[in-house]
Amino acid sequence: MLPRKKIPPGVPFLARRLVVDLIPAAIILVASRLFDFIFHFKLPVVTVTAGVVLSVPTLYALHIKLYQWHVRRAAAHLGAVxxxxxxxxxxxxxxxxxxxxxxYNNGYLGEGIWDKMGELGYLYDVTIMWGTNYVTTDANVIKTILAMEFAEFEKGEEFRDAMGTVLGSGVFNADGDMWKFHRMMTRPYFYRDRISHFELFDRHAALLIKKMKDRFQGGHAVDFQDAIARFTLDSATEFLCGKCVDSLESDLPYAHNDAVAPNLVRKPNVAERFARAFTEAQLIIAMRSQLGWFWHFQELLRDKTAEPMQVVDQFLTPILEEAIRRNRASRVKGMASHVKDADEDETLLDHLVKLTNNSNVLHDEMLNILIASRDTTAATLTFAVYLMCLYPDVFKRLRAEVLERVGPTQVPTFDDVRSMKYLRAVINETLRLYPAVPFNVRVPNRDTTLPNPDPNGPRIFVPAQTPIGYSVFLMHRRKDYWGPDAEKFDPDRWLDERLNKYFTANPFIFVPFNAGPRICLGQQFAYNEMSFFLIRLLQNFSAMELDLSAQPLDARPPPEWASADGQKGKEKVIPKSHLTLYVYGGLWVKMTEAEKET
Ligand code: HEM
Structure with a gap:
């Protein structure tokens, strides 16, 4: 592994800015010297100083004016507005x-953006500190960006810069040839459903369910969000690297109001340190993307991700080195498979080391897929359980399907999962109302145009490098796309006439896994993992409820939310988002064991 960069990321940013910003000041100084040299006339110090001081704002003002002029001209040239x-x-x-x-800090998710859509339409410009951004929830625009004009829209330099110290050059953070390279390496691994995955889901699910039962038997609440993130972390590290971080081995946390909690001061073990560091690094890069270029100033003295990433790498690096060593040894013995397709029971890392032994490429790729797979799946399962607590009828109906199709104890198979229509509807409805990646961004690599959300309006001009933020979360709740009950949790909309009326007629209104060439590679894996876990959960528990008293005091929705329309008015928890969606303060639940049914 190459050592991580030691220079804080704010320093090169500031250095680049200073070079650009000081050019006019330098020109003024040199010009005053030349004036003196050629014409023997010394400009007054006050004049030169004023020129130097004013040069920076003047340069910026000129730059802005020139940019606005260019934008108006280029838009007119393309016949756009x-x-x-x-x-x-x-x-x-x-x-x-x-x-x-x-x-972002105190309101309901997406409100800051949504507020203005009624007034300005579903695609508008929000220019902050002279940096232009567009935001949209329009399906046609999103389809254009992700699929129709895919080659023109990238993650972009700004995103890469903000995410770089964590995601490196991995698939999430790459564009162009680098992205194609990562995708080409990884895709064959995801082609097939693998039985070995179901075996490992089963082991980790069994352990988690046992831990939950122990807690419920003692009358304690469980933070399902924390518990399921351990399940997805252990499953992901095992299927990706062949080595499980074993975060489920350590104790589940107790609620703040639990009699046990105050007496419990434990040192976090390796797995917890890894999980925390991993989450912390993601929180930092998510905050960077909220702040725009401003974040560099907060990291002039230190890279905030350096410490957590050190903990993450302590876990990852030995595993990568071991895999590279193993692959080299088997090559020497002439045993290495040079087949580019992935074998049935090999891990993703086994598959990747056959294609490259560059430890940085392997590191970034594994870490990206770990991030891609752990939190997204955990978030969806967390919100599925949340919604089943809010809607006991849905829980009952799904449990009936589980018992009918799979039985009370049998291990689910791929065929079971494929045949369970209501289960798929519950998962899709969860992904609609609470998509794990609620906000995303793309940047055009040249001046271009987008469809106007008003079908009769002219196309809309987008200057090169303008970030276009799109919100799947908000689009999934639009009444004009989903009908008057768009904000209602109703899995039946995936089974009755509404399916054809809305989704089939306009599939880009539902893109929780993204769309186009960059669609999620792990979509099928995720459906399998989530379905498997939900079946096991519902085989083992016959009822579930939220334990709102266990919810930390600052994590309860403000009372004024209760009078709001739609889902906001129904919330019992606060949904938030860093790169992915989560429940602020955790999802504290209690469940009844199936055997204990009376
Ligand atoms: C419910 C679970 C999941 C959801 C909602 C989800 C959603 C997404 C989304 C929205 C993206 C696009 C991100 C972007 O381009 O900005 C994405 C990309 C990706 N996902 Fe997933 N994902 C899930 C699970 C998984 C799993 C389990 C894996 C791997 C095992 C995975 C692997 C990936 C990879 C590798 C990419 C990058 C694709 C690329 O850029 O070419 N995802 N996912």
Whole structure:
């Protein structure tokens, strides 16, 4: 492994900025010297100083004017118009940043953006501190970005810069040839359903369910979000690397109000340290992307991800080195498979080391897929359990399907999973209302146009390098796409006439796994893992409920939410998002064991 960069990421950013910003000042200084040399006339110090000081704002003002002029001309040239703009009240529209951050920290998910859609339409410009961003929830625009004009829209340099210290050059963070290379390496592994995956899901599910039962028997609540994140972490590390981090081996946490909790001061073990560090690194990069280029100033002295990433790498590096050693040894013995397809029971790492022994490529690839697979799947299962607690009828109906198709104790098979229509409907409905990746961004690599959300309007111009934030979360709740009951949790919409009326007629209104060439590689794996776990859970428990008293005090929805329309008014927890969706403060539940049914 190459050592991680020691220079804080704010330093090169500032150095680049200073070089650009100081050019006019340097020109003024050199010009004043030349003036003196050629014409023997010394410009007054006050004049030169004023010129130097004013050069930076003048340069910026000129740059902005020139940019606006270019944008108007280029838009006219392409026969397009500019989108409506959300105008702020302060210099640089700084108040809009405050508004967005205030909602991000204290409001309901997506409100900061959604607020303005009624007034400005489903694609608008929010320029903050002279940096232009577009935001959209329009299915046609999202389809254009992700699929129709895929080659023109990238993750972009700004995203890569903010994510780089964690994601490196992995598949999530790459564009162009680098992305194609990663995708080409990884895709064959995901082609097939593997029996070995079901075996490992079963082992980890059994352990988790036993731990949950122990807690419920003692009358304690369980934070299902924490518990399921351990299940997905253990499953992912085992199927990816062949070595499980064993986070389920350590104790589950107790609720703040549990009599046991105050007496419990434990040192976190390796698995917990890994899981925490892994989450912390993701929180940091998520905050960077919220702050735009501003984040560099917060990291002038230190890279905030360095410490957590050290913990993550302590786990990952020996596993990678061991895999490379194993592969080399088997090559020497002439045993290595040079077949590019993945073998039935090999891990993703086994598959990748046959294609490259570059430890940095392997490191980034494994870490990216670990991030891609763990939190997304855990989030979806967390919200599925949350919704089943809110809607006991859905729980009952799903449990009846489980008992009818699989039975009370049998291990589910691929055929079981495929045949369970209501289970698929519950998962899809969860992904619709609570998509694990609720917000995302793409950047055009050249000046281009997008469809106008108003079908009669002209196309909308987008300057090169303008980040286009799109919200799947908000799009999945639009009444014009899903009908008047769009905000209602109703799995039947995937089974009755509404399926054809809405989704089949316009499939891009539902893209929890993204779409187009960059569609999620692990979609089938995720459906298998989530289905398997839910079947096991419902075989073992006959009822589930939220334990709201266990919810930390600051993690309860503010009382004023109760009078809001739609899902916001029904929330018993606070959904939040870093890169992925999560429940703030955890999802505290109690369940009744199936055997204990009266
Ligand atoms: C419910 C579970 C999951 C959801 C909702 C989900 C969603 C997504 C989304 C929205 C993206 C696109 C991100 C972007 O381009 O910005 C993505 C990409 C990806 N996902 Fe998933 N994912 C899930 C599970 C998994 C699992 C289990 C794996 C692997 C085992 C996985 C592997 C990947 C990979 C490798 C990519 C990158 C694809 C690329 O950029 O070409 N995902 N996923």
């Amino acid at each position: 500019l989108p409506p703009r959300w105008k702020g009240r302060s210099i640089g529209d700084r108040d809009l940043l405050d508004h967005v951050l205030e909602h």
